Amino acid sequence: MVRQWQAVHPWLNTGPMEVIGRINRCAALLQQAEDAPLRRAGLSRPEFDLLGALRRTGHELTPGELARETFSSGAAVTKRLKSLTGRALVERRGDTRDRRVAHLRLTDAGRDLVDRILPEQLAYETAVLATLAPGEQGELAALLGDLLGTLEGRMSALRS
Numbered sequence: 001m002v003r004q005w006q007a008v009h010p011w012l013n014t015g016p017m018e019v020i021g022r023i024n025r026c027a028a029l030l031q032q033a034e035d036a037p038l039r040r041a042g043l044s045r046p047e048f049d050l051l052g053a054l055r056r057t058g059h060e061l062t063p064g065e066l067a068r069e070t071f072s073s074g075a076a077v078t079k080r081l082k083s084l085t086g087r088a089l090v091e092r093r094g095d096t097r098d099r100r101v102a103h104l105r106l107t108d109a110g111r112d113l114v115d116r117i118l119p120e121q122l123a124y125e126t127a128v129l130a131t132l133a134p135g136e137q138g139e140l141a142a143l144l145g146d147l148l149g150t151l152e153g154r155m156s157a158l159r160s
Helices: 002-008 015-033 036-040 045-057 063-070 074-086 108-128 134-159
Strands: 090-094 102-106
Touching (some): 036 045, 045 102, 074 090, 102 108
């Protein structure tokens, strides 16, 4: 694709297209794989992210806090919470001072599920990245972290 664009517009720098295109293609392939351990447990990646946020913070969160923690929209969190509460993995507690506020926490079953799946998921992700040496993985993580920080800063500035 880059070579084709260079043939059509040889004066254009297609370097950014190579980076962004590869990031997008990796993301698409990872989504197609659907995280095998999660799929076996009947969870989507976004559902696992919500459960994981509740587990790793170690305390109750509101739906808004979960949205910020998982970089999800409020509507997406609401939809996922409906499924997870219906499966008795998350429970909701009303606020004593404000009926509009809900506090969410993992049930024992939710905590057990996260604790059981996490090692399997990490082994799966390790296998996905196995072609990269540990140092390369660290370098890639740092570079992507820098890019993510820049993008998040731009996005929050655009929202202001």
